[in-house]
Amino acid sequence: MSAVPAFRFVTAALAEERDLDTVLHLIVTKLSELTGAERCSMHLLDRATGLFHGTVAHAASDIDSAVRALVSGGPGDEFTREIVRTQRPVMVVNTMVDPRPLQVAMRRWHARSVLGVPMILRDEVIGVLCLDSEDVVIEFDAHHQELALTFAELAATAVNQVQLTTRLRSSLTTQAEQLSMLQQAARMEGQLTEILLRGWGVRELAETVSRLLSKPCWIYDADFRCLAQGNLDSPPVRMLDGELRRLPAVATLLAALRPDNPRVLGPLPRADLLHRLMVAQIVVDAQCWGYVVVAESPARFTSLDGAIVRRAAHNIALERSRARREQDIEWHAVEAFTGSLIRGEQVAVDSRAQGLGISLDSPRVVCLIGPGGDGLLDLTPKALALLMSAPDAPSAVLASPSGNDIALVIEVPSALAEADAVAWVRAQATQMLTELRHTAPIFVAISTIIRAPGDDVSAHTQVRQVLRAMRTHVESPGDLVLAASDIGAGRLLLASADHDGAQRFARDALGALLAPGSKHEELLATLNAFLQCGRGVRRAADVLHVHPNTVRYRLANIEKLTGLAVTTDDDAYLTAQMAVLVLRLSGRLPLVPLTLT
Known part of the structure; x- marks a missing residue:
């Protein structure tokens, strides 16, 4: 078979976008036929290890499985290393006397003569074509070597083309999946935004998130009080309660939370948290307002879950911020109206009061x-x-x-x-x-x-x-x-009197009643009760739990000690009233008025 038809046959297979395995098999088969080699195998580079792995082969019998188990280019394999280093064909006429090939492999395959040809792509050896004879010494001449180089270049091109096509198809598939996910996310975010625009609360939002993601959802305030939940008819899932919040792993995650960046917690089997939880922080006016939490049940988390949880937290923050601004505006109106009331400003007071519902x-x-x-x-x-x-x-x-x-x-x-x-x-x-x-x-x-x-x-x-x-x-x-x-x-x-002056007034007015001693304390308490009861002897007696005559007797003693006739003299009564008030404010007497018990 001449080289041109064989080459044309392989390039046609490439143009038809046949799979890589088929194209590579065509290459090793045609090359084996053109060179007269009993066997031809291809070994492709693994960039992670730098070694070459058997990929396809042609022989009288099917040896693909055995070739795929071969690894070359390692320590002691000077034959492969020379091909890579020189990027030229390497010919071993007799493996029995040439030390470059691995002797163990040569004996196992009964390979007597071997030709190794590099597959070069952009100055890098990405594979090696091997032609060999079994138990027969042959020599691959220069024509065969150039022919093998041509097919090696074709093989490198085929590998590159198929890899590019595979990556392109994968990229297109990924882009299609991403576009579909973005469209789905947009529809979901539209539903969340509709909740915000309609002024619905956190309960509706939790139920919507749970329905969109088919996962349980909870919304908490900053102190982890559950405000709303959207649970599906699924097996019970442990929520992020106060007990879990105190665990070091949970506390660390909560401390690291940032707006628009949900984090995943768990599972924590020892804490009976058997499902992972996705947690997003709700931040309003630079302060943590609460959290949106979704459980990984029954399905695993996806990037779509993260986008929806993040959007839910953002929407709650927007709604809370709007509500706060409205409350602030309303409260400023309340403050202004209250100030007008206590200052006596009569500017549209009635209409403003009516507008505020007052x-x-x-x-x-x-x-x-x-x-x-x-x-x-x-x-x-x-x-x-x-x-x-x-x-x-x-x-x-x-x-x-x-x-x-x-x-x-x-x-x-x-x-x-x-x-x-x-x-x-x-x-x-x-x-x-x-x-x-x-x-x-x-x-x-x-x-x-x-x-x-x-x-x-x-x-x-x-x-x-x-x-x-x-x-x-x-x-x-x-x-x-x-x-x-x-x-x-x-x-x-008292509002206009200084402290020291008021104390002097009390001492001057009550005199001996302020001296230490239980008798004086008793008289002072009686005077206080009498004054607070509006000169009512019987009421004072009831407050003190004594007979009215006892009150009269004590008042007479007070008059003897102070000269204040509080029962008959209005000036004395007012003087005593002011003096006792000073004592009440200073803590000498009970401040709050006495009552019947």
């Missing part, structure tokens, strides 16, 4: 909250309003800055009597201080009950006086809640 005819108080000392209150009006909101409150609490303090307007239940309404507000303030747990003391002043639209100004004046009196005269450390009704009209004088 009734100016409802019973309410004004509270003023501020630091006990000279510091600043590190709380916002909105935060304090939320803390002071009771479950049974008729309406939301209004708040506004008042200098360095914060003023609140609190509607009280209309069914409560005035004293009970003040007590209701006092309870809310006490609860608020308990929840805050501040190290620095906080003072709360409560006005009397007001009902008319213009009364907020006078109520604000009341609490400013009370708060000023507290800061000037209160000596005991810690938080304090005081109502205007607790100190009465005395707040007017």
Whole structure:
């Protein structure tokens, strides 16, 4: 067979895009026929190891399986190494005396004469063609060697072409799969965006994510309280609860989370977490708001899962950010309106109140909250309003800055009597201080009950006086809640009096009653009860749990010691009232008014 038809036959097979194995078999078969070699085999380079592996062969019998088990080019195989080094054919006339081939292989195959030809592609030997005779010494002349080189080049081209075609087809398949996945992701993201535009909540989003991915989904807040879940009718899957959160592996993953970068956790068999979890962080205004978590059940995670979980977290962040902005705008309107109320600004007050859903005819108080000392209150009006909101409150609490303090307007239940309404507000303030747990003391002043639209100004004046009196005269450390009704009209004088002057006034007025001794303490307590009961002897006796005559006797002794005829002399009564009020503020007497028990 001449070389030209054989060459044409092989190139036609290449043009028909036959598979690589068929083309390579054609090459070794035609080359064996043209050179008269009994056997022809092809060995291709493995770039990972630098060795050559048998690929196809031609012989009188089928030796493909045996050839595929051959590895050449290793230590001691100088025959193959010389072919690679010189990139030229290497001829071994007699393997029995030539040390270059591996003798073990030569004896096994009974190979007596061998011709090795490099397959060169872009100056690199990518394979070796071997022609040999079995038990016969033959010599492949220069013509045969050039012919073998031509077919080796054709084989290298065939390998390269088939590899390029395979990669191209694989790339096209991958691109088609990616396009399909992107189209699917776009459809899914469209559904998630529709939830956002319609203003639906996290429950609908969790259910949608679960349905789109066919996997359970949970949405948590920053403290890992479960806000919503979308579970399929699949076997129960453990959720990411508080107990799991404390595990080192979980804590490390959560600490490493970043926006738009979901991470995969688990499985953790010892913690009974048998499925992997994909976790995405929800960040709103640079703070962690919560997490979207999807379980790898029943199917494994794909890149599409990551894209959808990331989009879900992003959409929740957008919705929460929008809601916060709306709340901030609404709250700014509330602050501005509250400031107008306590300052007496009458600019469209009625219409603004109606727009905010506020009734100016409802019973309410004004509270003023501020630091006990000279510091600043590190709380916002909105935060304090939320803390002071009771479950049974008729309406939301209004708040506004008042200098360095914060003023609140609190509607009280209309069914409560005035004293009970003040007590209701006092309870809310006490609860608020308990929840805050501040190290620095906080003072709360409560006005009397007001009902008319213009009364907020006078109520604000009341609490400013009370708060000023507290800061000037209160000596005991810690938080304090005081109502205007607790100190009465005395707040007017105490708000403008200095601490030392007030203490001197109390000592001058009460004199011997302030001396140590249980008898004096008893008389002082009786005077305090009598004054707080509005000169009512019987009421004071009930408060003190003594006979009315005992009260009268003690009041007579007080008059002897101080000269204050509190039962008959109005001036003496007012003097005693102011002096006792100073003692109450300084902690010598109970600050909150006495009540019957």
